[in-house]
Amino acid sequence: MSERLVATAAELRRRVDGWRSAGPGVGAGAVGTDPGAGGGAVGFVPTMGALHAGHLSLMRRARAECPRVVVSIFVNPRQFGPTEDFGRYPRTLEADLRLCAEAGVDAVFCPAPEEVYPPGFQTTVSVGPLTRRLCGLDRPDHFDGVTTVVARLFGLVRPTHAYFGQKDYQQASVIRRMVADLALEPEIVVCPIVREADGLAMSSRNRYLSADERQRALALCRGLERAQERFGAGERDAAAVTAALAEQLREAGAAVDYAAACDPVDLEPVARLESGTVLLVAARIGATRLLDNHILE
Amino acid sequence: MSERLVATAAELRRRVDGWRSAGPGVGAGAVGTDPGAGGGAVGFVPTMGALHAGHLSLMRRARAECPRVVVSIFVNPRQFGPTEDFGRYPRTLEADLRLCAEAGVDAVFCPAPEEVYPPGFQTTVSVGPLTRRLCGLDRPDHFDGVTTVVARLFGLVRPTHAYFGQKDYQQASVIRRMVADLALEPEIVVCPIVREADGLAMSSRNRYLSADERQRALALCRGLERAQERFGAGERDAAAVTAALAEQLREAGAAVDYAAACDPVDLEPVARLESGTVLLVAARIGATRLLDNHILE
Numbered sequence: 078m079s080e081r082l083v084a085t086a087a088e089l090r091r092r093v094d095g096w097r098s099a100g101p102g103v104g105a106g107a108v109g110t111d112p113g114a115g116g117g118a119v120g121f122v123p124t125m126g127a128l129h130a131g132h133l134s135l136m137r138r139a140r141a142e143c144p145r146v147v148v149s150i151f152v153n154p155r156q157f158g159p160t161e162d163f164g165r166y167p168r169t170l171e172a173d174l175r176l177c178a179e180a181g182v183d184a185v186f187c188p189a190p191e192e193v194y195p196p197g198f199q200t201t202v203s204v205g206p207l208t209r210r211l212c213g214l215d216r217p218d219h220f221d222g223v224t225t226v227v228a229r230l231f232g233l234v235r236p237t238h239a240y241f242g243q244k245d246y247q248q249a250s251v252i253r254r255m256v257a258d259l260a261l262e263p264e265i266v267v268c269p270i271v272r273e274a275d276g277l278a279m280s281s282r283n284r285y286l287s288a289d290e291r292q293r294a295l296a297l298c299r300g301l302e303r304a305q306e307r308f309g310a311g312e313r314d315a316a317a318v319t320a321a322l323a324e325q326l327r328e329a330g331a332a333v334d335y336a337a338a339c340d341p342v343d344l345e346p347v348a349r350l351e352s353g354t355v356l357l358v359a360a361r362i363g364a365t366r367l368l369d370n371h372i373l374e
Numbered sequence: 375m376s377e378r379l380v381a382t383a384a385e386l387r388r389r390v391d392g393w394r395s396a397g398p399g400v401g402a403g404a405v406g407t408d409p410g411a412g413g414g415a416v417g418f419v420p421t422m423g424a425l426h427a428g429h430l431s432l433m434r435r436a437r438a439e440c441p442r443v444v445v446s447i448f449v450n451p452r453q454f455g456p457t458e459d460f461g462r463y464p465r466t467l468e469a470d471l472r473l474c475a476e477a478g479v480d481a482v483f484c485p486a487p488e489e490v491y492p493p494g495f496q497t498t499v500s501v502g503p504l505t506r507r508l509c510g511l512d513r514p515d516h517f518d519g520v521t522t523v524v525a526r527l528f529g530l531v532r533p534t535h536a537y538f539g540q541k542d543y544q545q546a547s548v549i550r551r552m553v554a555d556l557a558l559e560p561e562i563v564v565c566p567i568v569r570e571a572d573g574l575a576m577s578s579r580n581r582y583l584s585a586d587e588r589q590r591a592l593a594l595c596r597g598l599e600r601a602q603e604r605f606g607a608g609e610r611d612a613a614a615v616t617a618a619l620a621e622q623l624r625e626a627g628a629a630v631d632y633a634a635a636c637d638p639v640d641l642e643p644v645a646r647l648e649s650g651t652v653l654l655v656a657a658r659i660g661a662t663r664l665l666d667n668h669i670l671e
Binding site: 086197198199200201202203204205206207224228229231232233235254255257258259260261262343 | 383494495496497498499500501502503504521525526528529530532551552554555556557558559640
């Protein structure tokens with residue numbers, strides 16, 4: 078275990094450089110083509126720990142596509158608002174390391190805060206207007222925190238591929254945009270949502286839910302299933318479908334932050350549903366804010 | 375000439391990938407050590423064209439240190455304020471290309487604006503508080519424009535080394551900070567100010583000056599020389615020296631934006647001068663804003 082755990086950027090760089098120099102040259106084919114699972118491919122799964130089956134699916138995908146896989150575990154203070162759950166965010170390092178070992182991860186980067194944000198750190202990466210809608214309305218500085226830490230982690234890790242979950246759909250879209258705009262090297266791979274047996278999207282925050290809240294939280298996935306059914310039956314009116322979705326959430330006692338139908342790339346709201354339109358919901362069940370989404374098919 | 379000129383990022387990437395794969399693996403030694411003039415080193419000199427002897431010194435340094443050298447020529451609209459000289463900024467492409475050829479540059483990247491900022495581009499890289507003092511007071515969005523375009527150009531070019539002139543001291547400090555914070559690959563090399571025979575710091579904007587203004591512009595370098603003399607004679611009071619410097623500029627009919635004595639890394643103002651303190655001036659001679667600086671020795 079201790080050999081897999083890496084605490085400093087310098088030690089991580091030493092290892093990754095060794096792995097990458099075993100493969101093809103830097104950025105080979107990085108513009109518009111898939112570098113594929115070349116000899117020097119390094120897959121990266123950035124996480125905040127509290128790992129679950131969703132994270133595991135990212136690690137497995139990385140493992141399948143890249144000869145080397147790095148997971149980072151860092152609860153990033155800059156992506157939490159002042160009234161949010163940074164302090165009580167679940168920290169389960171031992172179990173996380175076990176899961177990484179089982180998944181065959183080569184290095185788990187667990188940096189101290191001052192390794193990520195050394196004295197004098199003062200750079201921010203912002204993506205807008207993509208970050209100002211949906212979750213950005215309720216969490217104004219959240220995405221700047223995400224893009225800044227992901228950009229820095231990309232710099233420290235230097236992966237060829239990076240893996241994100243579709244559950245945080247807007248986050249994945251924002252990362253894709255940042256990577257395109259700054260011409261960063263890693264190919265971004267977005268993996269399907271992993272769900273509990275009853276349909277609830279996996280999330281580290283699910284463990285905040287009481288038994289009753291856990292039951293009511295099913296309204297998110299049930300609402301999205303119902304919306305898919307209506308779309309399958311011919312409904313194309315986005316406003317009608319999102320209003321029904323929000324109503325279904327409220328009936329379960331959820332406070333709805335949004336229920337939206339959007340273009341899958343720029344997340345602009347759409348008026349007419351079509352195959353590929355993404356439905357996104359954010360709702361609070363008690364004190365816990367949950368996300369889910371579904372791409373209409 | 376046509377072979378050296380590159381208009382698209384895709385073509386540039388093709389060439390740079392070929393050069394880099396001829397050398398050692400990606401980022402070898404990039405944390406804290408100088409990768410040196412390795413076989414795969416690619417030096418990069420980002421410019422806005424209107425090249426002069428200052429740029430030439432950057433190209434020569436890059437040429438001496440790296441087997442391959444890329445120069446970019448792009449007048450970046452995002453680093454000009456709405457009332458600034460973007461429209462009339464000198465464009466001298468033919469002469470620039472000749473100079474690059476003479477300097478033995480391997481590729482001159484002259485992208486169209488939509489190659490640098492394609493549709494949907496929406497990412498900003500900001501460094502603060504370093505960008506909010508000195509020039510940042512008069513040009514509030516200037517440095518965001520610089521850091522964003524430099525970050526994107528670093529992504530498009532993927533250099534191992536990048537060369538900047540000390541004449542734009544604050545800019546070089548901001549770039550260094552961005553590169554450290556985002557753990558970007560290129561080593562930043564800052565080259566000494568190149569001056570005309572009479573001492574005026576080389577600048578593309580010098581060609582705006584009338585004969586009379588050209589004469590009065592010497593107050594910047596003369597003022598800095600006088601400050602160095604006073605420091606050499608034992609003066610340590612920053613306020614006294616910068617006040618005299620500003621007065622000397624005003625006597626030449628310059629409008630002084632600032633005359634400051636600062637820490638050489640974070641550009642915080644200092645009260646007491648010491649060896650290594652940087653003196654920086656920005657002043658307008660007629661409609662032309664000029665910069666100069668000097669590190670006390």
